[in-house]
Amino acid sequence: MPRRPVVPPATGLFAESDALKPLAERMRPRDLDEVVGQTRLLAPGSALRRSIEAGRVHSMILWGPPGCGKTTLALLxxxxxxxxxSAISAVLSGLAEVRAALAAAENRFAQGQRTVLFVDEVHRFNKVQQDAFLPHIERGVIVFVGATTENPSFELNSALLSRCRVHVLxxxxxxxxxxxxxxxxxxRERGLGTLELRLDEGAIETLAQAADGDVRRALTFLEIAAELADDGRIDATTLDQVLADRTRRFDKSGEQFYDQISAxxxxxxxxxxxxxxxWLTRMLDGGCDRSYLARRLTRMAIEDIGLADPRxxxxxxxxxxxxxxxxxxxxxxxxxxxxLYLAVAPKxxxxxxAFNAARERVRxxxxxxxxxxxxxxxxxxxxGLGYGKGYQYDHAAEGGIAADQQCLPDALANAVFYAPTERGLExxxxxxxxxxxxMRRQPKSG
Structure with a gap:
């Protein structure tokens, strides 16, 4: 059976410009009211929303996971x-493309028109490329909007950050x-309304949950499901095909990675x-290096369990x-x-x-x-110079300890670094x- 079309019938201008676009692109919000999931940032009356609606836009960094609306917000x-x-991608563009985009913005600025320059994946630009934007931001030639999935504190230079507000999506x-x-x-204009699809109960919730916080991903799932649907029905079998190989969000060297190992x-x-x-399973599921996890778990055994349970x-x-x-x-x-063992072991x-305290005292x-x-x-x-003179052999002392023998330098006599807990073996x-x-604090004999 031939597959059903997944775009509405093409007519007029829509036929020429939008019919071949993916569903996620066709359904991109046209105004702030259509943006979903960013109520904290864009709620009616919020500072950013009031600023946008008044046309008073400022340079900013949009930090958030894929599919949360960074590009949409820049367009709005x-x-x-x-x-x-104007948009450039740090993945595909070099310094030449940056200069060309800035030159075009200069020409528009000279004619009295502002430019919102959207830089996707801005964290992939090096320091020299990031610095190229600075004078144009300062003069107001561009309203700079950088999008990143990585922590700006680590990935962007301080000069750029000082000229932009960071908004977390x-x-x-x-x-x-x-x-x-x-x-x-x-x-019926931009979506799948003309197809009159029928979905089994709970299908929308299943697709929404499987998208893992990514609206674009959810719309892509829906578009594929519509293409696979028999007689316009999206049932459990269809969803199984669409969602068979989905993965969870995880980055192996970025913010999510460090947040999850911290957790x-x-x-x-x-x-x-x-x-x-x-959290271990989440990291395994995300493809984290297993040897790294083994090393970190070993560190936990040493640092947090320590001598309470040397096993x-x-x-x-x-x-x-x-x-x-x-x-x-x-x-x-x-x-x-x-x-599991480390979690239940005494801590x-x-x-x-003690090690940290001793190291600091040495310094x-x-x-x-x-x-x-x-x-x-x-x-x-x-x-003859007195080396070893007065040393007491502890095994020969009563109880196996020469209690009045000082082992620290005189300047650190009676210093305490190790404070055993009452937990476990310790x-x-x-x-x-x-x-x-x-005993060692008692007056020395002889």
């Missing part, structure tokens, strides 16, 4: 400000995506096994080794079991804190001399550490 800025819209909620899908289904680490630290296994350290190394031997997907279970950062105090009684004395000359020797320290 130009429309409301009665300005020329959110991933679009499923309910808002569902509203956009419903509009596309009923719109995993903090979930382990908070002794929440459910959250820990969830966690060994289990981390065993899980890492098991993954290296088994590979994916079998070896991932070893990482999952490790994450102590006492060793981590502050410099090269303090080793006490004479602790020095090595392999030669007669060194013995709690079993806390009393001993405290007792020995108390």
């Amino acid at each position: 800025l130009a429309k409301y400000a009665d300005a020329q819209f 959110d991933a679009v909620p499923a309910a808002a995506i569902a509203a956009a899908l419903q509009r596309a289904l009923t719109d 995993l680490h903090k979930s382990v630290r908070s002794s929440d096994p459910d959250a820990a296994i969830y 966690a350290w060994h289990m981390a190394l065993d899980a890492w080794d098991s993954f290296d031997r088994l590979g994916s997907p079998e070896g991932e279970l070893a990482l999952a079991e490790l994450a 102590s950062n006492a060793a981590y804190a 502050e105090t410099g090269t303090l001399e080793v006490p004479m009684h602790l020095r090595n004395a392999p030669t007669k000359l060194m013995k 709690g079993q020797f806390r009393d001993k550490v405290d007792a020995v320290r108390a």
Whole structure:
């Protein structure tokens, strides 16, 4: 059976300019009221909305995930400000294209017309390319609108950031995506209204959820489903075909990556096994390097469990080794079991804190001399100079500890770096550490 057309009947101007455009492009919002999912930023009465509606647009960076409306907002800025819209992509353009776009904007500026210059994926431009925009922003030749999925604090230079306001766009909620899908289904001019498609109950919600916050992706799913639909019906079988190979949003080196590894680490630290296994699975699902996860889990065992349960350290190394031997997907279970164990294990950062405190004290105090009684004395000359004199062999002392033997430099006598907790194994020797320290603070014999 031939496939059904997925665009409305072509007539007039629509036939010439829009009939071949993807559904997501045809359904792009024409005004602020049609924008979905950005109520925090564009709610009626909000500062940005009032500014746009009044035509008082400013240079800005739009930071948000794919499909949240960055390009749409830039187009609307130009429309409301009665300005020329010009777009370049940092993926496809070099310095020559940037200069050409700026030269065209200069000509329009000389004729009294503003230009909204939209730079997609602006984080991909290097510092020299970013600097090229600065004088034109300062003089008002362009209203600069940069779109990025990456954290501007890390990817854009400070000079550009100082001349632009950063607006954060959110991933679009499923309910808002569902509203956009419903509009596309009923719109007879730009959408699929003329096809009179019939959807099984819950189909729109399924498509909206599968889009994972991306309106463009949802509309693409709907367009494909309409193409595959038998007799105009989109049922569960059709949806299974459309959504079979979908993936979740994840970047392997950007903001989402660092946010999720932070969530995993903090979930382990908070002794929440459910959250820990969830974030680990999210990162595995996103294609995160498994060896990186094994290394970070090992770091958690050392930093956050520490001496409260030294077995966690060994289990981390065993899980890492098991993954290296088994590979994916079998070896991932070893990482999952490790994450669960770390989450439920007793926690102590006492060793981590002691190491940091000692390192800071070393930096502050410099090269303090080793006490004479602790020095090595392999030669007669060194013995004659007093090296090793007065050293007490602890195994020969009562209780196995020479309690009045000072092992720190004189300038750090009685300094405390390690503070054992009462949790897990560490709690079993806390009393001993405290007792020995108390003994060492007693007046020395002899």
